[in-house]
Amino acid sequence: MKIKIRQAKNEDIEQIVEVERKAWGEKGAADPQKFESRIKTFPEGTLVAESDNKIIGVVATEIINYKDWESKNFSWYDITDNGFIKNTHNPNGDIIYGVDLSVIPEAPSRVGTSLLECIGKLAIQHNFRGGMLGGRMPGYHEFNNKYSPEEYVKQKTQTKNGLEPLDPEIRFYLRAGLKVIKIIPNYFKDKESLNYGIILFWENPAYNKWYRWLVAKLFKV
Secondary structure, three states: OOOEEEEOOHHHHHHHHHHHHHHHHHHHOOOHHHHHHHHHHOHHHEEEEEEOOEEEEEEEEEEEOHHHHOOOOOOHHHHOOOOOOOOOOOOOOOEEEEEEEEEOOOOOOHHHHHHHHHHHHHHHHOOOOEEEEEEOOOOHHHOOOOOOHHHHOOOEEEEOOEEEEOOHHHHHHHHOOOEEEEEEOOOOOOOOOOOOEEEEEEEOOOOOOOOHHHHHHHOOO
16 A cells, blocks of 8 residues: 655645544544634644545644753643644744644554654754654553553563563554653543643654754655
């Protein structure tokens, strides 16, 4: 299956919302107004994955200033303007922040990783310090009587790649090169994660390096 990743357009919104519904269900899906606002506010920051002219995945981001949020126990609703990003997107910021990553269940496993890689390329292009997002830990509800959230994120299990995080979503993000830097209670409404969010960070290896322009050119989205 050939996958193309490109910048989202307003005419994609109907398909994007359908991807959201398949990924998160009717209640968890972002509505069209949120995607209209995201595309208008930061056009480069919303990308879609397409196969056979059908959208099968989407990632939405904004720009923030790291120091504005570093010491806060913020929620997803706080840092993303309830998903609209209009009032939280900071064009002069130094971090690209993940607002949403959605992939239809039947899509190839590499789609989510490819979308994240393209956001990494965008961070290199703009010389951001890196990328950051708040993720789920959907397996925690099965282990909360045994581990604290901090203990849970450190638990390992044997996979074909060796010892990796017990939680499948944490495993996905660590495989993509991110690292857990913080755990926040009441980050978002998610029964499986018991409303905890894990803040993950990807460091731009070319940040402020003399060769960043070459890297940006080579990896231009």
